Amino acid sequence: MWRIWAAFVSFVIAFAIIITRLFYWQVLASESLRTAASSQHHVELLLPAARGSIYALDRSPLVINQPAFLVYTQPKIIKDVKLFTQQVSQVLGIEKDTLAEQVQEPDKVWVPLVHKAEIGVVDKLKELHLEGLGFEKEPKRYYPEASIAAYISGFVGSDVNGNDRGYFGLEGYYNQELTGKSGVIRQEKDAKGAPILIGEAMRIEPENGRDLVAWVDRAVQEIVDRRLMEGIRKYGAKEGSIVVMDPKTGGIMAMANYPSYDPAHYNMYDKSIYKNPIVAASYEPGSTFKVLVMSAALQEKLVTPTTTMDESGPVEVGEYAIRTWNNEYHGTITMTQVLEHSSNVGMVYVARKLGIETFLRYLTLFGFGESTGIDMEEETSPDLRPAKEWKDIDLATASFGQGIALTPIQMVRAVGSLANGGWMMEPRVVKEIIGAKSKTITLPPKKIRQVVSEATARIITEMMVSAVDQGEAKWAKPKGYRIAGKTGTAQIPVAGHYDEKKTITSFVGFAPADNPRFVMLVTLREPSSSPWGSETAAPLFFTIARDLFTYWAISPDSQ
Template sequence: MLRIWTLFILIIVFFTAIIFRLFYWQIIRGDDLRSQASAQYNLELTIPAVRGTIADVRGSPLAMNQQASLVYGQPKEIENKPMVAKLIAPLLKVEEPSLLETLSLPDRVWVPLAHKVETPVVDEIKKMNIKGIGFEPEPKRYYPEASMAAQLLGFVGSDQNGQDMGYFGLEGFYDRELRGRGGSIQMEKDVQGSAILVGDSRRTEAQDGRSLVLWTDRTVQHIAESRLSAGIEKYGAKEGTVTIMDPKTGGILAMATYPSYDPARYGDFDRTLYKNPIVASTYEPGSTYKVLVVSGAIQEKAVKADTIMNEEGPVDVGDYTIRTWNNQYHGPITITKVLEYSSNVGMVFIGNKLGKEKLLKYIHAYGFGSPTGIDLQEESSPEMRKDTEWRDIDLATASFGQGIAVTPIQMVRAVGALANDGWLMEPHMVKEIVDSTGKKTEIKPKKVRQVVSASTADILTEMMVSAVDLGEAKWAKPAGYRIAGKTGTAQIPVAGHYDEKKTIASFVGFGPADDPKFVMLVTLREPQSSPWGSETAAPLFFNIARDLFAYYSLPASP
């Protein structure tokens, strides 16, 4: 009887052990084994999504993809690691000891050696026929126009998982649209790794990224960049920007900045250059701002173009004294002459006539104090003081564009409203989005609000034409064209005061005045040849305008 019981217990223990073992393999390790088995008989291929391209308004590519490869090593298969490191380190542009260290990592069967290596280098390494060195396709961004429009485009780097990701500019703003979604194919495979068609298969198609067609015209961009570069050299400025917009649509025709960087080698440049100063940096607009204040005063009927004010000398505002830029005074002058002479004293008069509430109303209506909504990742807007915190001196200086910070894109958009019957537009880079099937989605121009009436805009246009024809910069103006514009020279605030020697020279305007094709802002930081906008930014503006008139086939009047 004892033997029977012993046998019975042994059988029970034996079967219990089997049940536990089965539980371990089938339940606990089940998923793992299934995936291992699947890896043995399934062939899984990833289908990478192709990143969308960025093209100018005429379809010329500004950013596209080029073939490149990930170069990897299989250390266990490499026989002479020091020799391999010595051969390929110079080609991959990595340090030889670092490469050797990577190849010598213990217990590693696969190590990445270099990412996005261009095809000629890969071909050279392939010719060496080194055992244990392999390649995987890994496309990289290619910029046919090199560094043109770099701060507008942004660049493609990697995210935390090593996947491509767009940073700054259009690449950053439209990253999700451009990158698309990768797919995969899972099929049963035979012993040689070929797919078995009678077996199970599962395919998830990749969705390629969408492509962008911009408002930007590469010819206009080229003109702006080459002229800006020449202007920076001629006037010895530290930095400069040129922003050109179509005032009727808000489409950005060009954005040129100096200094800039090469998006293909972004890692070699200072990170501070990545942000586009046209949308991310602020400056005090100086006298260019006067046209906006005058437009508000005319719209509110506080003054007329021919209203006479007496510019008899400096004017006191609280504890401060406001003077004209050259300390010259012309006696009784019209409001048109106030703009021609760029009179700060005249602007204080106009600001007083307009009054605090209405001046602030127009500052807000022109969009200052809030982002423009442009489709560039790094746009920011300077904070403005609360309406209740404006003192008399703040209002006085704001009337001639000092003590107020704006971004170049805010300024060009605001003046663009005067070129567009008073309508403020939302500036936009992208005109059309094209998906991988070729379906186009047009992004329509967006009117934000009408700030001043069409007739007020026309009056300001004539006043700005007069400021160009009779103002300080008249010597540089292209003959035979009606251009509306205004110079600006703003001192740069340094540690709570203004540095008289350091200025931001600017010129804003549009042309042809009667049917504007472009509105443009030129800014130069700390020009050395002259601190004045009329002697630096204005001639640069007119040089670009001259090229644009020729490009758009706009003839001069005889």
Template structure:
């Protein structure tokens, strides 16, 4: 009997000890987490979304703004007709009824999100059904008033892995943090059913709206560029193309267009490959437009002059390879200015040979090739330059006329800016200023990356480029009376270690007025079928744009 009583005593003593241990765990070890859980049950937390910053053109007009929209939510405990609410939402919001039903089956939820960024018109339609348990919350939706205009430059807003708004590509992606602002939160006491206690505690941390961006983009020039590019792509049967217009004195991008384009407001309806901006992420060989940079280097080093004579008497042999002129024509003794007029590959090999190999490579690197431009656009990439010990005689020769060396359109136009503005390599920039919440403006100062050429050198090159336009293949395209500096380019497309003779990238780069340029423009056309030549595809697009922006920028025939 005593033995049995001992067992009972030990049993109850064990239970008592377990209770003590559990109490110690709850009250001491887990007090913080339990307190936090109690706080969560007591407090209702409602996020306050910050308004995303606007994106404005140089004149202050809207390129991207926010439009009023709504989040659609369900409160399961208030629903009196589950089947009807599933049917209405599925039909009106074009959602699978199975997903709505699955969410409603989770009885632990007080608040179920159904859809976000629903237009005001659609919400008004839903309200007419008088559905109990259906509620709406204010949101904002990104709105692009000009539809697809400047899509590749602007980018778009999508959802990240957490389901949150995030900018992708272009300015939306690059400046996402500044545009997003900082969300706020409203915390208030709630009862056991999740209803707010009006006399309870309430704390409001206000949202900090995103900053507005004012771009260098000129909407008039952007519209002209986009319409002329699309027209040219269709006319010349090309796969695609791009146009960049820059102010060479600041590096500011006045217009940027690429085709095919997409509408950032409904980006998901377009192929994802359209999102990439080819002016900063697609590589190409610049062809003869590169000649002006090499010629400028040789003149800058004092190795040649514009009037220096060269005997173009036939093809040139380099390391077992034969280099011809583009049209198999040879002009005998010509000046180096005529080398650009005739766009002579053979003449450029002569110019390249006047330069020390290390100096040649130094200019290429100093001009930014092989490095990012630093432009404020998301997803910029760059082709890499080969190491110096991997350059052979033939590589220097072909690079002199823009083959065997890759670049992006933005790198190329930035490099030519060093000729247009008197020698300075400018960093391309899209955003001109940032407007803070208090109205204060932060201006973006133009950035000179490096002085490449002397003013004397660029003055000579400008006249050589004017001569190339006036006497070269584009002489019949130029508006009468205007002085325009420019150069055509045609480069074959490399495929699997060789060049496709049927496919080219055609281009034209130019600027005006010549002495103090108000714009610098690069046109690139990918795989035109009507003609492979830059003089017959890219150049006509350049001059059609120029004709319209001359009066707009008040450039006269005497400039």
């Protein structure tokens, strides 16, 4: 009897073992087995999405994709490691020993050698017919116009997962629009790895990134870039920037900075250079700010172009004495002459008429203390001090653009409102976004607010034309054109005080005055040839203006 029971128990144990094992294979390990089987029977290919391109206004390419490859090796397949490292290191320009180390690392199945290798290099590697060497498409950015619009485009680097990501400029701001969505092909394959047509197949098409069409005019950008470099050399400046905007649309036609960098080789430059100073760095505007203060006083009907004041000497503000820039005084002068002579004493008179509250209200109306909303990743805005912190001396110095910090794009936007009948426009770099099947989304120009009336804008325009025609920079102005503008020379604050020798020179203006085609700001930091805006930034502005008049076939005195 016991033998029967022993046999029975043995059978039960044996069945239990089998069922446990089956449970393991069919339930616990089923997923991994299914995946392993799938990899033997199916081929899965990623269909990478192309990153969107960036075009200039005339649809010429500013940033496009160029074929490139990830070069990798599968060490376990390499037959002759010595031959492999010798031949590959020669082509890639890597140290042979470094390559040998990478290839001979224990337990490595797949080793990346070079990212984004260009077609020429890849073709040379393919000619070697080496086993264990593989290539995967990894496009990289190409800049047909080289680095002339570097600060507009930004660059493409990698994120923490090694995927492409845009940084700064348009690449950073529009990263999501530019990045596409990869597709996938999953297909049953035969023993040779070829797809089986009647087998299982799944295909998800990639969604390529959207293209951007910018307001940037390629020719204007080239002019601005070239003239800035010439200006830096001629005036011995350490840094410089130029921005050109259409005052009617807010469209940015050109932006250039010195020093600059090559976005194709961004990693060869210090990180501090990546941020666009036009949108991310502040400066004290100096006398260029006077046109805004004067327009505020005109709008409030506190002064007219012919209102007079007595400029017989320095003006006392508390314990301070405010002098003119050249310590010359002209007696009774009109408001127009205050701008012509760039009189700090005259501006203190205007600021006192405004008072701190009204002055600050106009600073806010002109958009200072807030970001402009331009579509560039790195924009910042210096804060405005609250009204209770302002003293009389602060009002006085701010009236001629010292003791107040703003970004160049804020300055251009504000002066642009004077060129646009008093209407302030939101600066924009991108005009259109082109999606799949050429579906185009147009980003319409955006009016922010009317800062001053059209009448006030016309009056201040005439005063600015007079400032150009009669001011210190009249010698450099193109003959026959009505250009509204203002020079600026601001001392640079260093460790709590102003350096007497170091200046930021600038010129802001728009032309033709009666129907402005552009508003432009030129700034030069520490020009060594002369510290004055009338002798550095102003002639550079006029040189570029002359080029633009020719480019747009604007005749002298044309409407």
